[in-house]
Amino acid sequence: xxxxxxSGHEASFDVSAVDAVGKKFxxxxxxxxxxxxxxxxxxxxxVRENQSSSYYYNEVTQxxxxxxxxxxxxxxxxxxxxTNDHVSVPFVIGRNGTIYNLFASKYWSYHLGPGxxxxxxxxxxxxxxxxxxxxxxxxxxxxxxxxxYKDSDVYCSLAETQYYTKLPSNYRNYAYYAKFTxxxxxxxxxxxKFLCAKYNLPKMFLNQADRFNKLSExxxxxxxxxxxxxxxxxxxTDIGPGFEWNKVIxxxxx
Numbered sequence: 298x299x300x301x302x303x304s305g306h307e308a309s310f311d312v313s314a315v316d317a318v319g320k321k322f323x324x325x326x327x328x329x330x331x332x333x334x335x336x337x338x339x340x341x342x343x344v345r346e347n348q349s350s351s352y353y354y355n356e357v358t359q360x361x362x363x364x365x366x367x368x369x370x371x372x373x374x375x376x377x378x379x380t381n382d383h384v385s386v387p388f389v390i391g392r393n394g395t396i397y398n399l400f401a402s403k404y405w406s407y408h409l410g411p412g413x414x415x416x417x418x419x420x421x422x423x424x425x426x427x428x429x430x431x432x433x434x435x436x437x438x439x440x441x442x443x444x445x446y447k448d449s450d451v452y453c454s455l456a457e458t459q460y461y462t463k464l465p466s467n468y469r470n471y472a473y474y475a476k477f478t479x480x481x482x483x484x485x486x487x488x489x490k491f492l493c494a495k496y497n498l499p500k501m502f503l504n505q506a507d508r509f510n511k512l513s514e515x516x517x518x519x520x521x522x523x524x525x526x527x528x529x530x531x532x533x534t535d536i537g538p539g540f541e542w543n544k545v546i547x548x549x550x551x
Contacts, residue, residue, distance in 0.1 A: 316377035332494035343397040353406040367431035386426030394480025434471035474539030486548035
């Protein structure tokens with residue numbers, strides 16, 4: 298899908314509430330206070346019309362970390378994938394900044410995957426996953442940037458610099474990554490604040506030297522704060538250096 302088509306794609310989901318495979322949802326907007334502040338956050342409850350809970354476990358678990366991901370997809374497909382099996386996260390942030398809540402964050406689902414440092418089950422239970430809708434790494438073919446799914450799947454041209462970031466050197470085999478939107482940054486900042494206050498989590502981020510690396514088991518297990526998928530998997534690219542970490546760190550504050 299071209300980057301220029303994404304806003305229409307997301308708008309159609311907000312109207313139809315139907316995902317990429319035809320599943321229907323009930324979308325209920327809500328506004329919530331961020332504990333200890335005067336700020337409020339808007340979150341859209343996004344639940345299956347048939348009330349299915351087949352994609353998460355109704356088990357309350359202690360939370361120690363927030364893990365940022367990107368979906369490597371587009372919103373309708375993201376919602377479809379994350380409400381299909383027990384591989385999900387409570388929050389998905391669209392490119393327009395809308396925060397969709399797929400299930401209560403006190404519950405859990407698998408989202409780190411096999412081989413995750415500290416174990417997929419143990420760490421998925423204690424990590425609150427946030428997915429930002431974003432196609433992820435891009436490949437340069439001629440003067441076009443295409444997705445990693447198909448060489449014919451053009452995302453944007455090299456001239457459309459507003460849609461991609463070019464890194465100074467390859468990160469896990471890719472130099473080009475789809476940009477996140479300002480609305481996504483604003484929403485993820487507020488969501489991190491909301492979750493840190495709700496679960497009494499420290500607003501702690503990894504230092505620059507560790508931020509884009511897979512951590513040792515002891516380091517990842519003992520860490521409490523905000524990290525990303527690359528910190529527990531050596532084969533993942535999310536959320537990586539194409540993400541403006543300093544903007545989020547400054548926005549979240551202490």
